[in-house]
Amino acid sequence: MEDDHCNSLSHQDSDLDLSFTSSTSIATTSARSSLTRSSLCLSFNDSTRISSVSTTTSSTQIPNINPRPHRNSDSDWSAVRAATNLSSDGRLHLHHLKLVRHVGSGNLGRVFLCRLRDSDHANFALKVVDNNLLTSKKLLQVQTEARILSSLDHPFLPTLYAHMEASHYTCFLIDYCSNGDLHSLMKKQPNYRFPIDSVRFFAAEVLVAIEYLHSIGIVYRDLKPENVLIRSDGHIMLSDFDLCFSADVVPKLDNRIIRNVTRKTHRNRFGLSGRYSRRRGETERMPEFVAEPTTAFSRACVGTHEYLAPELITGDGHGNGVDWWAFGVLIYELLYGTTPFRGSSKESTLRNITSETVRFDDENTRGMAEAKDLIEKLLVKDPLGRLGCARGATDIKRHPFFAGIKWPLIRMYRPPEVRGLTVKKSSKAHVGHVGGWPLYQKKRRSLLKGLSCILLKYKGAKR
Numbered sequence: 510m511e512d513d514h515c516n517s518l519s520h521q522d523s524d525l526d527l528s529f530t531s532s533t534s535i536a537t538t539s540a541r542s543s544l545t546r547s548s549l550c551l552s553f554n555d556s557t558r559i560s561s562v563s564t565t566t567s568s569t570q571i572p573n574i575n576p577r578p579h580r581n582s583d584s585d586w587s588a589v590r591a592a593t594n595l596s597s598d599g600r601l602h603l604h605h606l607k608l609v610r611h612v613g614s615g616n617l618g619r620v621f622l623c624r625l626r627d628s629d630h631a632n633f634a635l636k637v638v639d640n641n642l643l644t645s646k647k648l649l650q651v652q653t654e655a656r657i658l659s660s661l662d663h664p665f666l667p668t669l670y671a672h673m674e675a676s677h678y679t680c681f682l683i684d685y686c687s688n689g690d691l692h693s694l695m696k697k698q699p700n701y702r703f704p705i706d707s708v709r710f711f712a713a714e715v716l717v718a719i720e721y722l723h724s725i726g727i728v729y730r731d732l733k734p735e736n737v738l739i740r741s742d743g744h745i746m747l748s749d750f751d752l753c754f755s756a757d758v759v760p761k762l763d764n765r766i767i768r769n770v771t772r773k774t775h776r777n778r779f780g781l782s783g784r785y786s787r788r789r790g791e792t793e794r795m796p797e798f799v800a801e802p803t804t805a806f807s808r809a810c811v812g813t814h815e816y817l818a819p820e821l822i823t824g825d826g827h828g829n830g831v832d833w834w835a836f837g838v839l840i841y842e843l844l845y846g847t848t849p850f851r852g853s854s855k856e857s858t859l860r861n862i863t864s865e866t867v868r869f870d871d872e873n874t875r876g877m878a879e880a881k882d883l884i885e886k887l888l889v890k891d892p893l894g895r896l897g898c899a900r901g902a903t904d905i906k907r908h909p910f911f912a913g914i915k916w917p918l919i920r921m922y923r924p925p926e927v928r929g930l931t932v933k934k935s936s937k938a939h940v941g942h943v944g945g946w947p948l949y950q951k952k953r954r955s956l957l958k959g960l961s962c963i964l965l966k967y968k969g970a971k972r
């Protein structure tokens with residue numbers, strides 16, 4: 510009941526109405542339950558980069574509005590900006606918000622669906638952390654999450670509209686994802702398995718989100734379907750950044766050498782450069798942008814059992830490769846409804862991860878051979894030989910499983926039609942399904958056909 514506003518926040522931050530903390534009795538929309546695979550955070554003898562963050566909590570307000578270029582002109586930002594402009598100190602406060610309902614609880618805090626008091630059209634998620642209930646380790650995780658959230662600016666990652674520190678609460682105002690998480694959606698599918706084109710869609714978007722995180726030096730470390738939320742438009746949003754660590758990244762332009770291919774430009778009848786032909790025997794250099802934190806290093810054992818990479822379990826230290834391993838596990842789970850190394854206990858799962866190779870017992874229906882090949886290349890025990898570890902998403906995007914995807918248009922693909930996914934119509938034009946031929950290409954072809962007919966007629970008339 511979205512409109513049954515639960516306990517609202519008080520009008521003065523200094524005089525917080527804490528009654529909303531009792532709202533846990535309200536049913537959660539997410540399928541999170543006691544069966545949820547929880548993230549673990551064990552430290553070996555390594556302080557990791559997280560420790561560079563100060564442990565003191567500030568009661569003063571952190572400047573809470575950062576411009577987010579990719580969302581700058583959208584209505585949610587406009588609503589937040591309008592509320593902020595009316596505020597006496599030019600900041601957003603808790604009293605500008607009304608809570609609608611409790612959405613779920615995590616390791617660190619609770620998440621509420623909320624709206625701005627003066628504008629009912631935009632939904633937001635408010636993550637509320639009670640600092641008094643946290644150990645110093647968890648406080649560090651909250652600070653990591655705050656730091657990471659404030660640096661993100663990507664359509665498949667949360668936009669931090671405001672970061673509020675009030676009394677002993679830390680609050681993050683981010684995008685609300687009305688379609689819940691991918692794990693809950695998976696449970697609604699027949700045999701918990703998504704059709705292959707849906708897996709391709711979700712995997713492609715997750716890949717782009719991780720590519721962005723790595724390009725700014727963030728190793729995510731907690732990839733799993735529970736942390737892939739789905740927005741109202743059917744596109745994904747990665748969540749939960751408390752286990753991330755930061756590393757240096759040096760972006761570079763690599764030259765990819767393509768053998769046996771020569772491109773020769775043809776001229777079409779209008780004198781425009783048209784299609785290319787290929788000739789054997791020559792090589793071509795193609796510049797590619799690579800920004801992968803290949804020197805990232807941490808010894809902390811964090812993540813979720815079934816998704817841990819072998820190097821995390823052995824504790825020898827790990828880097829960017831843990832995300833590419835987890836990406837392989839994610840694709841496997843979305844396709845098969847279970848993870849590849851799952852054992853009868855957590856210990857046997859960990860043993861399987863370090864000793865077993867991934868196995869597939871089913872037939873190769875359409876697209877499955879490519880999917881299996883990609884999974885095998887991601888689930889290589891040695892990170893040095895794992896796809897993605899050396900050059901990041903650039904290499905993974907080229908895998909035949911993703912053939913045909915127009916990566917710059919990824920936001921424009923139509924989300925899959927799967928059971929339980931309600932996609933709100935957006936004003937954005939779609940370019941087709943990820944598995945199919947983008948619609949805009951069909952349109953462009955018929956437009957060109959029409960144009961050439963007109964030009965031929967015109968030439969004929971002149972003669």
Ligand SMILES: Nc1ncnc2c1ncn2[C@@H]1O[C@H](COP(=O)(O)OP(=O)(O)OP(=O)(O)O)[C@@H](O)[C@H]1O
Pocket residue numbers: 539540541548612613614615616617618619620634636683684685686687689690735736738748749751
């Ligand atoms: N922006 C959001 N929109 C909709 N639901 C959300 C949003 N963020 C979190 N949730 C849901 O709220 C619940 C709690 O999320 P939260 O991130 O606090 O916990 P968590 O995922 O368990 O993370 P942690 O690892 O920090 O415990 C989860 O069920 C999650 O799916």
